[in-house]
Amino acid sequence: QKEVEQNSGPLSVPEGAIASLNCTYSDRGSQSFFWYRQYSGKSPELIMSIYSNGDKEDGRFTAQLNKASQYVSLLIRDSQPSDSATYLCAGVPGTGGSYIPTFGRGTSLIVHP
Amino acid sequence: DTAVSQTPKYLVTQMGNDKSIKCEQNLGHDTMYWYKQDSKKFLKIMFSYNNKELIINETVPNRFSPKSPDKAHLNLHINSLELGDSAVYFCASSQKKAGGPPYEQYFGPGTRLTVT
Numbered sequence: 001q002k003e004v005e006q007n008s009g010p011l012s013v014p015e016g017a018i019a020s021l022n023c024t025y026s027d028r029g030s031q032s033f034f035w036y037r038q039y040s041g042k043s044p045e046l047i048m049s050i051y052s053n054g055d056k057e058d059g060r061f062t063a064q065l066n067k068a069s070q071y072v073s074l075l076i077r078d079s080q081p082s083d084s085a086t087y088l089c090a091g092v093p094g095t096g097g098s099y100i101p102t103f104g105r106g107t108s109l110i111v112h113p
Numbered sequence: 114d115t116a117v118s119q120t121p122k123y124l125v126t127q128m129g130n131d132k133s134i135k136c137e138q139n140l141g142h143d144t145m146y147w148y149k150q151d152s153k154k155f156l157k158i159m160f161s162y163n164n165k166e167l168i169i170n171e172t173v174p175n176r177f178s179p180k181s182p183d184k185a186h187l188n189l190h191i192n193s194l195e196l197g198d199s200a201v202y203f204c205a206s207s208q209k210k211a212g213g214p215p216y217e218q219y220f221g222p223g224t225r226l227t228v229t
Contacts, residue, residue, distance in 0.1 A: 034218070043220040043221060044220045046217045088156065102158075103156040106154055106156075
């Protein structure tokens with residue numbers, strides 16, 4: 001069974017610090033990965049997508065993908081209290097043809113002033 | 114303009130009833146999904162559907178059935194509701210690459226279903 005694993009947290013960081021969120025996946029053939037942010041009572045909102053090994057930066061967010069280690073991470077620089085939310089990692093299996101994203105259970109991030 | 118919309122936002126009903134949740138997307142995407150998010154926040158795929166293929170998660174009871182009148186709509190019909198069906202149901206859509214995985218998904222606001 002293809003799985004995406006995340007530490008449920010909560011991860012607590014002070015305002016202005018770097019928050020590091022991690023995700024591992026079991027399907028070595030996975031090609032596409034996504035990070036979503038979900039505020040309490042709201043729907044998941046796409047933050048980043050990453051398809052190639054290496055880093056991808058967008059504003060305060062950096063996604064990192066290491067296919068050899070089957071590891072995806074999300075760095076949030078200059079963390080703000082408004083970043084407090086649950087962050088969901090999703091991977092798309094590379095085999096089987098269905099290409100249905102599999103989600104991790106999410107990591108709760110708390111940014112305290 | 115709302116990209117992915119769902120109705121109703123809240124649904125409270127009694128065990129044994131039949132209910133439907135509607136979903137519409139105006140993004141022009143070719144694939145739509147239904148997810149169930151339980152109290153522990155785990156987002157579990159129920160169905161994936163485009164105009165050619167319905168993929169069902171085999172763990173979903175057959176009381177649940179997706180119905181797609183057209184490419185922009187995917188409704189979820191639930192028969193004989195049970196207490197364990199209480200959850201938040203999210204609709205999502207994405208565009209599938211030719212011969213490859215889909216681009217990112219966009220989610221609707223969710224429908225909170227409470228079965229009493």
